[in-house]
Amino acid sequence: MVANTMSNVTSDVRSRKIAAVGPYLKSFSIVIVFVVISAFFAVANEYFMTWLNWVNLLRQSSINGILAIGVTFVILTKGIDLSVGSVMALAGMIAASLVTSTNQHLVLWAILAGAGTGAALGLVNGVIVTSFNVPPFVATLGMLSMARGMTLIFSDGRPVPNLSESFRWIGGGSVAGVPMPVLILFLVFAVGWIVLSYTTFGRYVYAVGGNEKAAKTSGISTRTVVASTYVISGLLAGLAGLVLTSRTTAALPQAGIGYELDAIAAVVIGGTSLAGGRGSLVGTLFGALIIGTINNGMDLMGVSSYYQQLLKGAIIIVAVMLDQFRK
Amino acid sequence: MLSLPGAEPEARDHAAIGLHDQPLLVAEGIAKSFNGVPALRDGRLTVRRGTVHALCGGNGAGKSTFLNIVMGLLHRDEGSIRIEGVPVDFRSAADALRHGVAIITQELSPVPEMTVAENIYLGREPKIGGLVVDFPKMRRAAKQLLDDLEFDVPVGACMRDLSLAQVQLVEIAKALSYRADIVIMDEPTSAIGEHEVHILFNALKRIKARGSGIVYVSHKLTEIFEIADEYTVFRDGRFIESGPISSIDRNHLVTQIVGHEIKTVERGQPNEGAPILLEVRSLSRGSHFKNISVNVAAGEILGIYGLLGSGRTEFLETVYGIHAPSEGEVFLDGKRVDPGNPKKCIQQGMAMVPEDRKDVGLVLCGSIAHNIALSSLALRAVSGFVRRKAEAAATDRMMRLNRIKAASPHVAVETLSGGNQQKVVFARCLLTNPRLLICDEPTRGIDEGSKQEIYAFLREFAAKGNGVLVVSSEAPEILQISDRIAVFRQGRLDHVVDGRETSQQMLTDLAS
Structure with missing residues (x-):
């Protein structure tokens, strides 16, 4: 009996080791890309x-x-979510309106309102996609325009300035030298990673993306799973809107234009397949860091922002080409 | 230049007669390793003009690797291939095609939005002045080709509107339109019904008479004995033996393929008075099937036999809750089953092995472990978190129980052979502890050894007081495993017959 348990434990440990090595190797190449790009800028500029x-x-x-x-x-x-840039603008705008000098609510209400707005719009995306069978590209393209329109209507096209100091702390403050936005990013990453790797919902996300019919046959409520991912995306867009608004110390109606493209680029550079079912948050995190490094490095080198755009696009394509080549 | 069917057969046929005694294709000592692991050690094949040559072997015998090498899709490490005495080394499938070697694979690749004619002549459309596609000419050519083969498919129809069987026939017609000397067919009948198989075999006989050589790969031994002239067996990557099919019997062939003798599974004794496990009361679903009432007793295997389009798959899917019925009810263990909800069906004790494991059964890019655990994750979860230790133990147990051969439970399912993939589907179903197992074509595209393992497993499962509902389009299979057989015809349940007292002829007569 004891021996039996022992052998079970060892085989379990062994299989978990193999499980841990697989994704590790996959995300390895993106780390190399990140290191190479960083090394290049380190040589090019001493301040980097x-x-x-x-x-x-x-x-x-x-x-x-x-x-x-x-x-x-x-x-x-x-799926795809093109609406995150507009959703973050609306969420930031609504939150800001609650914490101006003339409208002094608790910061907590502002946070709940911002995050809630994002989640609600995400739910609308999810329902349109799953219950009405509208392709995700079309549904979220529509939402991209609708959320922007709502932002402009709500703000009458004007920025909302004079935010309370405690609200500005979300984007401007820091804890033990680490800026709040960075803390929030790592917290979101940690929670997201646990959800994807350790929960049944995480498994279902991969299964639905890998083969929706098989997932359904296996007894998974595929609609609920898919709709939930849009809610998550909307919720995080709302959170990002709070951070952005707080950092810029005013809610701007044109905030976040084009941000969805950088977000999708980070996901794709991180090795997540647009065909669904394959990918990881570790890759996405490094994808975002690579884009950030390119922007930062080129700023330091004094590259004109026109050329920055051109080079960034080229680097995105080359990074994914290398990944394809490796496969 | 477009080679139109019937336009220039004479020239080739004369050439064929002149070289009659020289084999068309000779492959010797073909070897191939992947990352140091040999997939093929010694592949040999000799195909003569005017013959159908069956290439037999279990999953992992090296047939696919061998055929891919012949077609130029893979490069051989060793060995030689000669066509009419001339050594060849194809670089691509297009290269092989130019030298008169065509292949029809299991994987269908139609362009669903195009017509039949456009699909057949894709990439080699007849043109007016080298620019504009000559649609009338293309349509005439396609019609001529399909008429010659006696394939009943409208040339102007969109591929997406065709049945799976018709799509398969179009793919076959397309390969034959190249007027290739050597035609390789890999499981051409896995998706088509008996009627279409009959049409296909008639077409093969005509192609044979034209002087071509056909390499025929199929796990359906009945077909091999019906159509093949010669046979070659591979096992574990090696050539085993070869000869005229008339010199051997079915048992000999099975023994050569598997490497040892197989005991066929004995049917259990009928258990009178066993309680009813599944009760289906006048179930209907639109135009698919009407008013079907049938029972499965505890310990019983109920077979469902019917031609393609008889509503058998739709019936299974409706019982399992993938579709909601338009009328009727389903009871499991006396309790009414929630219609149209697979999740509830699983909780109540059903499990389903679907017809197409790649399309519906498995998450191919997922690991073996994740696939096996997919249906039962919720049962094992603590407040949404997967209990990883319990999961690993359960997958380990299932892999051993079902003899799934793989390097680790974490490799992707897409890297497994067909037989092992199907065992993963079974493992997923079993992990939910079902009382009723619903199987749609459980042995499609898998080898004889694995088939017998699956039969034995189904028998054992039923013997524990569970029930099995199984659909198969292979009459011998359904006769071997079923206690009773329900015969479907055009969406109706016509007869329920005893599996012991029915012959193959009776069954096919009842179904057509």
């Missing part, structure tokens, strides 16, 4: 490798990182 610059770089990457983690859930189910 300083502690201060890395704190700055991480802070610059945090909003894209939070968005990209949400979008990863959606892409794993073979």
Whole structure:
């Protein structure tokens, strides 16, 4: 009996070791890309490798990182979420309106309102996709425009400034030298990683993306799973909107335009397949860091922002080409 | 240039007669390793003009690797291939095609939005002035080709509107339209019904008479004995033996394929008075099937036999809750089953092995462990978290129980052979502790050895007081495993016959 238990334990440990090595190897190549790009900028500019610059770089990457983690859930189910940039603008706007000098609510209410707005719009996306069979690209493209429209209507096209100091702390404060946005990013990453790796919901996300029919035959409520990923994506877009608004100390109606593309780029660079069922949050995190590093490095080198766009696009394509080549 | 069917057969046929005694294709000593693991050690094949040559072997025998090498999709490490005495080394399938070697694979690749004619001549459309596609000419050519083969498929129809069997026939017609000298067919009948198989075999006989050589790969031994002239057996990557099919019997072939003799599974004794496990009361679903009432007793295997389109698959899927019925009810253990909800069906004690394991049965990019645990994760979870230790122990147990051969439970299912993939589907079903197992074509595309393992397993499962509902389009299979057989015809349950007292002829007569 004891021997039996022992052998079970060892085989369990062995199989878990193998399980741990698989994704590790996969995310390894993205780490190399990250290191190579960092090394290049370190040689090109002496300031790049300083502690201060890395704190700055991480802070610059945090909003894209939070968005990209949400979008990863959606892409794993073979979907896409184009609405995150607009959703974050609306969420930030609504939250800001609660904490101006003329409308002094508790910061907690603002946070709940911002995150709730994101989650609600995500739910709308999810329901349109799963219950009305509208392709995710179309549903979220529509939401991209609708959320932007709602932001403009709500704000009458004007920024909302004069936010309370405690609200500004969300994006501007720091704990033990680590900026709040970075802390929030790592917290979101940790929770997301646990959900994807250790919960049944996480498994279902991969299963639905890998083969929706098989998942359904296996007794999984595929609609609920898919709709939930849009809620997660919306919720995190709302959270990113709070961080952005707090950092810029005002809610701008044109905030977040084009952010969805950087988020999708981070997911794709991170090796998550647009065909669904394959990918990881570790990849997405490094994908966001790579984009942040490129932006930061080129800023330091004084590359004009016109050329930055051109180079960033080329680097995204090359990174994914290398990944394909490796396969 | 477009080679139109019937346009220039004479020239080739004359050439064929001149070289009649020289074999068309000779492959010798073909070997291939992947990452140091040999997949093929010694592949040999000699195909003569005007013959159908059956290439037999279990999953993992090296047939696919061998055929991929012949077609130029893989490069051999060793060995030689000669076509009419001339050594060849194809670089691609297009290269092979130019030299008169065509293949029809199991994997269908139609363009669903295009018509039949457009699919057949994809990439080699007849053109007017080298620019504009000559649609009337293309349509005439396609019609001529299909008429010659006696395939009943409308040339103007969209591929997406065709049945699976018709799509398969179009793919076959397409390969034959190249007027290849050597036609390789890999499981051409896995998706088509008996009627279409008959049409296909007639077409094969005509192609044979034209002087071509056909390499025929199938796990359905009955077909091999019906159509093949010669046979070659591979096992564990090696050539085993070869000869005229008339010199051997079925048992000999099975023994050569498996490497040892197989005991066929004995049917249990009928158990009178066993309680009813599954009761289906006048179930209907739209135009698919009407008013079906049938029972499965505890310990019983009920076979469902019917032609393609008889509503048998739709019936199984409705019992399992994938579709909601338009009328009727299903009871399991006396309790009414919630219609249209597979999740509830699983909780109540059903499990289903679907017809198409790649399309419906498995998450191919997922690992073996994740696939096995998929249906029972919720049962094992603590507040949403997977109990990983319990899961690992359960997958380990299932892999041993079902003899799934793999390097580790964490490899992707897509890397497994068909037989092992099917065992993963079975393992997933069993882990939910079902009382009723629903199987749709449980042995499609898998080898004879694995088939017998699955039969034995089903028998054992039923003997524990469980029930099995199984659909198969192979009459010998359904006769071997079923206690009773329900015969479906055009969406209706016509007869329920005793599995012991029915002959194959009776069954096919009842179904057509």
